[in-house]
Amino acid sequence: MNQEANAYQAENMNNQAPVMLVTGSARRIGAAIVKAAHRQGYRVIIHCHRSEQDANDLADHLNDIRANSAKVIVADLTIVNDGMALDSFVGSIIEAFGQLDVLVHNASRFYPSPLGSINHAQWDELLLTNAKAPLLLSQALLPYLKQQQGCIISLLDIHAHDRPFNNYTVYNMAKAAHRMMVQSLALEMAPEVRVNGVAPGVNILPETDSDQALEPTLQHSIVDSIPLQRIGKPEDIAHSVLYLIQASYVTGQIIDVDGGRGLTLAGGKY
Numbered sequence: 001m002n003q004e005a006n007a008y009q010a011e012n013m014n015n016q017a018p019v020m021l022v023t024g025s026a027r028r029i030g031a032a033i034v035k036a037a038h039r040q041g042y043r044v045i046i047h048c049h050r051s052e053q054d055a056n057d058l059a060d061h062l063n064d065i066r067a068n069s070a071k072v073i074v075a076d077l078t079i080v081n082d083g084m085a086l087d088s089f090v091g092s093i094i095e096a097f098g099q100l101d102v103l104v105h106n107a108s109r110f111y112p113s114p115l116g117s118i119n120h121a122q123w124d125e126l127l128l129t130n131a132k133a134p135l136l137l138s139q140a141l142l143p144y145l146k147q148q149q150g151c152i153i154s155l156l157d158i159h160a161h162d163r164p165f166n167n168y169t170v171y172n173m174a175k176a177a178h179r180m181m182v183q184s185l186a187l188e189m190a191p192e193v194r195v196n197g198v199a200p201g202v203n204i205l206p207e208t209d210s211d212q213a214l215e216p217t218l219q220h221s222i223v224d225s226i227p228l229q230r231i232g233k234p235e236d237i238a239h240s241v242l243y244l245i246q247a248s249y250v251t252g253q254i255i256d257v258d259g260g261r262g263l264t265l266a267g268g269k270y
């Protein structure tokens with residue numbers, strides 16, 4: 001086959017590739033999911049809010065590997081509070097490649113809210129990013145996911161269930177709501193669309209100069225509590241997301257990817 005025919009065949013295959021949207025995917029775990037899916041042949045939609053430059057760099061890199069395989073959409077997820085803004089966001093998602101096969105809810109805010117300091121702004125932001133936006137986005141994108149017999153994967157947390165992270169009550173509550181969303185939607189969206197979750201333990205520490213940073217002593221005690229004795233990697237999460245996408249007889253399930261930390265938090269001695 002000559003070069004032109006090869007290029008035509010590659011372009012044709014790319015145009016038939018499934019499409020994945022990962023919210024908040026310019027950096028960190030979201031970017032790892034995007035890269036892993038792209039390596040498996042997916043066309044990817046990189047959603048971001050503040051990290052537009054990182055998102056564009058990532059898309060350029062992926063488009064260099066395979067032309068027309070990555071697009072960037074910029075939006076603050078507060079758009080879910082406004083019907084017209086949400087419709088326009090959904091329009092741009094579908095316009096990107098004409099279909100949607102996999103929706104990954106990854107965007108999140110994570111910071112402490114000790115009793116006595118909790119305010120409405122924290123409540124609104126933590127509940128919106130970790131629970132409300134995933135629900136309203138899932139609802140809005142359902143018709144497109146149904147067309148593709150697609151699936152939804154939610155990024156949860158081992159602290160969303162039975163094992164609260166001390167001083168993070170609002171975040172814990174938001175992720176617990178998101179966890180219940182996964183199970184409720186798995187019932188309601190079946191049989192066309194599967195819904196599953198991945199619950200990281202500590203897979204990448206918050207950046208030290210951000211408002212999400214953890215105290216060094218807390219970081220050490222976290223590593224000490226992990227039977228596998230290391231912080232996980234974003235790629236460990238991406239691997240489980242891709243497994244759940246392929247697991248065609250699995251819905252409503254949540255996989256802990258935490259190096260065994262959940263066992264010690266539940267009282268297991270290590």
Ligand SMILES: NC(=O)c1ccc[n+]([C@@H]2O[C@H](COP(=O)([O-])OP(=O)(O)OC[C@H]3O[C@@H](n4cnc5c(N)ncnc54)[C@H](OP(=O)(O)O)[C@@H]3O)[C@@H](O)[C@H]2O)c1
Pocket residue numbers: 023024025026027028029030047048049050051052075076077078105106107108109110129155156157158199200201202203204205206212
């Ligand atoms: N890191 C861990 O070890 C760990 C542990 C447990 C659970 N998780 C869960 O795994 C997922 C990924 O973790 P991560 O640490 O990689 O996440 P992260 O860096 O804290 O956040 C991911 C992205 O969320 C986006 N985001 C935040 N607020 C937004 C808003 N209002 N509108 C739109 N986007 C918004 C940000 O995008 P921009 O930068 O573009 O603004 C951010 O880059 C999260 O759901 C997290 O809760 C992670």
